[in-house]
Amino acid sequence: MYEKLRGIVLNTIRYSDKHNIVHIYTDGRGLMSFAVPQGRTNAARMRNAMLMPLSLIDLEAGVRNGRDLSILREVRRNYPLATIYSDPMKNAIALFISELLAHVIQEPEGNAYLFSYIEQSVKLLEELPGQIANFHICFLYHLGAHLGIQPNIESYRSGYWFDMTDGVFVPSAVRGHALLQPQEAQVIHLLSRMTFSNMSVFRFNREERNRMLDVIINYYRLHNAAIGTLRSPDILKQLFI
Numbered sequence: 001m002y003e004k005l006r007g008i009v010l011n012t013i014r015y016s017d018k019h020n021i022v023h024i025y026t027d028g029r030g031l032m033s034f035a036v037p038q039g040r041t042n043a044a045r046m047r048n049a050m051l052m053p054l055s056l057i058d059l060e061a062g063v064r065n066g067r068d069l070s071i072l073r074e075v076r077r078n079y080p081l082a083t084i085y086s087d088p089m090k091n092a093i094a095l096f097i098s099e100l101l102a103h104v105i106q107e108p109e110g111n112a113y114l115f116s117y118i119e120q121s122v123k124l125l126e127e128l129p130g131q132i133a134n135f136h137i138c139f140l141y142h143l144g145a146h147l148g149i150q151p152n153i154e155s156y157r158s159g160y161w162f163d164m165t166d167g168v169f170v171p172s173a174v175r176g177h178a179l180l181q182p183q184e185a186q187v188i189h190l191l192s193r194m195t196f197s198n199m200s201v202f203r204f205n206r207e208e209r210n211r212m213l214d215v216i217i218n219y220y221r222l223h224n225a226a227i228g229t230l231r232s233p234d235i236l237k238q239l240f241i
Contacts, residue, residue: 002060002073002143005029008118009055010102012036012048022051022072023102024059025118030109032061050077052085053098054122089239090125093136096232097121100140103227104147104220114146120210126197131200136236137209138199140216141191149223153192162188164219178222180215187212202223 007024008037010031015021019035026032036051050057056079062071084090101118121139126131144150152168162185166176169189173179173218191212194202204212213233221227 002062002071003028004058006078006115006119007032007057007067008101008115008122009051009053009057010098010105011053012051016151018081021069025058025101025115026061026110027112027115028110029061029063030107030111031105032070033068034061034130034238035069036072047075050075051115052081054084054094056119056122077124079123081122081197084122084126092232092235093125093132094122096136096230096236097139099230100217100220100227103230104224105224109221110144111146117146119139119144119198131211133196134202134204135196137191137195137212137216138194140213140220141194144177144220146173147224149220151192153189156189158182160185164222167219167223173184178218182214184211190211206237213237 004028005028009025010023010025015023016236017033017038017216019037022034022036024034025033036047055077057071058076058078060074062073064070081094084094105114125135128135141151149167155169156168157171159182161173161182162168162180163170163174163178165174166177169185190202203210213236217227217230217233
């Protein structure tokens with residue numbers, strides 16, 4: 001049975017000499033995996049261009065019960081991404097977001113709110129003319145709400161530590177927990193005020209932004225064991241001053 005779905009391409013992995021495995025996050029069925037033939041024909045090149053990381057597509061998927069791989073019968077781009085693939089900074093952010101999502105999204109069920117958040121974020125990244133140095137930080141922070149791991153900001157008080165293990169602010173260090181000292185805990189509270197609309201107002205230097213990226217990724221790892229080594233953050237760290 002074939003279903004019409006909307007999808008966000010996460011990544012493509014070489015499977016054999018003849019096929020790649022493409023992981024696509026869909027609106028109705030969550031994460032899906034497809035075996036896609038390789039090829040050098042014009043049709044194959046056009047299809048591969050539509051399966052770049054974070055591509056927003058319409059697809060027809062053949063779902064086979066009990067099988068890990070579904071059939072990709074038809075794919076169409078539903079929103080062109082020109083600047084994301086031509087602008088080196090946007091492209092680096094897109095590769096990072098797609099790599100992280102490929103680790104944290106594992107559920108084969110639809111999640112309308114999560115899908116919408118990612119889809120709208122991709123469109124915004126495409127449309128933004130500049131001032132995107134904080135985009136990945138803002139995206140990561142608010143993604144946590146859709147994954148159920150957003151910090152409990154209501155527990156914040158000046159001088160409190162941030163308990164990364166429990167996601168709350170605490171008055172003193174907790175033995176055996178991953179913690180941020182009060183100075184860095186204050187930054188977590190500051191990030192809760194950041195949105196895509198006001199992110200350009202937040203001024204960080206490269207060292208501060210890179211530290212925030214490391215902290216947020218470590219926080220994600222504490223709450224999701226599926227996140228292994230990520231290659232794309234090292235590229236991001238070299239781009240933004």
